[in-house]
Amino acid sequence: MLDIAAELHQWCEQGRDFAVATVVATHGSAPRRPGAALAVDADGTAIGSVSGGCVEGAVYELCRASLESGDSVLESFGFSDEDAFAVGLTCGGVIDILITPVRAADPADGGARTTLAAALSAAARGEAAALARVVGGAAGPLGRALLVRPDGPYEGTLGGDAELDRTVAAEARAMLDAGRTGTLTVGTEAVAAPLGAAETECGQRAVLLVESSSPPPRMIVFGAIDFAAALVKVGKLLGYHVTVCDARPVFATPRRFPEADEVVVDWPHRYLDTQRLDGRGVLCVLTHDAKFDVPLLERALRLPVAYVGAMGSRRTHLDRLARLRDAGLTEEELARLHSPIGLDLGARTPEETALSIGGEIVASRRGGTGAPLTGAHTPIHHDARTPLGPLGSPA
Template sequence: MVFMKEILNDIEQWLTQGHAVALATVVNTVGSSPREKGAVMAVSEAGEVTGSISGGCVEAAVVEEALGAIAQGQPRLLTYGVADELGLQVGLTCGGTIQVFVESLELASAQKNLPLPVIFDAIRKASEQSIALCTVVAGKCVGAKMIVTDNNQRFGFLGSQDLDQVVALEAQGFLSQGLRDIRYYGINGECHQTDLAVFIHSFARLPHLIIFGAVDFTRSLCKLAKMLGYRVTICDPRSSLNTPKRFPEADEIVVDWPSNYLQTTTVDSHTSIAVLTHDPKFDLPILVNAVRTPAAYIGAMGSRKATAERIERLKEAGLSTAEINRITAPIGLDIGAITPDETAVSIMAEIIAQRSGRSGGRLNANQNLIHPRISQFNQQQEVISLC
């Protein structure tokens, strides 16, 4: 899965060398799809390609469309769909349907009143300040862009003040959940109309995993969390155990009492807390403070007996039933994990399931959608079949 931030250097290199460039972005999917919304691929006028949007012959077709967008200077919204039985032949092996927005990029162009360097800089700094990049992909002012920050600043415009306000409001909701999706509006931002389509792509701060306890399981959890795109902090007061040498993948090593650190650091809805200490003198103060934060996930390691004893101590410490119920303990999903690596999978799977609002059960045990269907295509959009 390739997102915009990963190919910015290639795009800028081509542009500074004087080459024309087109960008293709997956803006919508229906059914199973080989790539998520927000996947990107850039094409230079020389036919060089960076990134990926499908992995099959859809990409060959999009390369041709990208070269056409460069030659004509006109963006285009394309829809590719195939029948399940033809999926293996054409590349969309899941039999799904994707919409791809293709646009030419020019370094000196204002990109509809929003300069390209400003867009690139905002994307690069999204780890410090979350942004949503809103692009009109169909209708009036196609290609127009607006950046909305997490403190509700706006840069650029989409065509009308009313539309900008409505899209900015929706973009704030996208930022809070890290979403990427297409939305349909009237010319002046009216809901339930399809005069134009806007792709809202949130570039949110990295989710933060705080691991309390420099124990054997910690490195495996840290490594896996980094693979999944988390910023990882390890906190433990034991300086001989909590070292960069033991945990080279960690973004931050904090040698301090966990309860002190938790009281002085920022914890928000993008933060997950894993308490691996399974030692009352550490984990009780941590958990008492943790449940009073807006952390998205709080998990604590320990046997069922240790968990039951901990619950009694938490009650004695004054925690309510609702506060105690915020703690997932024993930590992780029931997958029979034994080794540190397996335990890390169990914990991260539970964090992902909770973030997604899923139970973590087996897919074949229910008929729920594998991927949440947030939006459907505009029914007026023609589907291009590749068979």
Template sequence: MFELAEELLRRLDAGEPVAVVTVTRVLGSAPRPVGCSMAVAATASGERVLGAISGGCAESAAHALAQQVLASGAPVTEHLGFDEWAFSTGLSCGGQLRVLGYRLDASRPELIAELRAAADGSDAALAIVSRGPDELLGRVVTLTGGDAGLPAGVLGVVRRELADRLVDGVCGVLEPSDEVELAVLVSRARPRLLIFGAVDVAGALSRLGRQLGYRVTVCDARALFATAERFPDADQVVVDWPARYLASIEVDARTVIAVLTHEERFDVPLLTAALDGPAGYIGAMGSRRTHQRRLGLLREAGVSAQALERLHSPIGLDLGAVTPMETAVSIMAEVIASRTGAAARPLAQGSGPIHAVVVPA
């Protein structure tokens, strides 16, 4: 749901009726995880469909469910898949989805507050009752608000789960009692993408990084090149020496650092500092010859062999990229593979399910 936050709020602020269908449990292999949503807004010019809950095979059922919610205003659950509970829709991948349809309106202040936090790029978390008595279905608990009609002891369990889920950023399912199940939906604050070097690839990388949910900064010591006009997709353009700027900001394990300058006077002090920090991905552009020379200079600067193993250089996956955007795709593909631990080989060369298989608890 949080992936639709900006658009949902836009429709809500315009006074348009909106119904949301959210995946609350995944069984087996399915293309979308718990928390993803489709929404249907009733606009003056007709319906508008936002988002998706599958690769296409369950969208018609989700749309029909949203229409039902718009008409009745009451939350409703449905099971999509092939088993004794299945309805008319099955997932071609063989997986099963349980979904919850509910109306989004001003009567749901806790939910709306978390949507606004997600749209602002801040942490957001809520638990929504996806199975239970009719009077509880669709009710929301947040870290600071809502009680969903749950007993105090159960409410404490739910809030502790919300806090834990915000640490790893993964949505999930919670069954605090035999009678109630909640989908726990979280959206962490946008991670940082730090691009050093106001070169042409930086423009493409900032555009792609923003689309992938990063808070993008472009930094270069040359004021002539580091301008907001040249990098309209960046959240921030900084004129400063790269190593000095890096030392002035907070970096964490979700931070991506892309060094595109391939100039030793910038690269060596910057990478020395970066490799001494917690950034999850550190990559540097340059030829293999440049890379080898850079490694020697970093060793001379005191960077350990263990730290140098963290450096992705030359940066990016070998996609045969030529244009700035192709190069940006190769870089972000490596970032994703590095984060997930994926082999980054063609899916056709693998075996087994291409989506993660979720085993029922």
């Protein structure tokens, strides 16, 4: 749901009633990941997507019905071999979807709208926050919500069990720190459990969807060249906060890089020393000059970032490695370097080269090979887990 936070925050500010359908879990091949959402307001306006088109119509009608009845529901959609034209995912997967009404005047929601509105507001402003919502088990009613921030107390309640709220808040904060969205199962001593809730050693289980919203990951492009201008566009397309850095003020100008979030004039290694980067950060070194590259890469390869790539020919790469070894880098640290940067696409133009770099960044993040899918027998979604049963239980 937080993927459409900006629009939903406006709906809340306007006092509009709406229902939101959120992907809770996926099993097998599915087009959207947990947290993806579709929302429908009282006038029938729809935003977002839960399936890329496979089941949008059916989910739209469920949202309309939920908004009218005021009831939250959990539905599963999958592919049927007996009727390939039935509502389902033709890609062969199964998705569990939570549909929750969010109505301005609803005393029965236990303050859920207030909590949801606060979460949407935080996400729309780019603040780090995690939203935990009941999707099953021995907690409160479906859709009850808890908002967790990196620091400070949590907001809302899952149904009145203070110990459960504290436990979920701690687990959700850990998921937020890791930038993870997915289902969470915790034990609870609740006396009464909904039909079908599984027994655990702790008594019952509570199943929740935790959605994490964090500021966008950083991409820093070093080297204000024409290839950098194309790479900025690819970085923005992939959802990065993109900075261009170069020591030459005549080249590093906002006019040359209008789509960049920042353009910095500084020596690359000196600028990097001032930055705090997390494990999602991406560093692309396009300076192609040893006096810039070596001191920069000496630092970059020792940072806990997701990707470090450097442009240059194979001869340049070998010379660069020798210089970095002389600077004291280990073979393990050098193995983190993607150089020559990008996938083998036969790229020639700056735009084609930027596409190859973006492809390598995605492949590195998701565990892909970069090989054509045609004729391959590898998974399409490399980060997909082993098929599971409903709400993450073993199939």
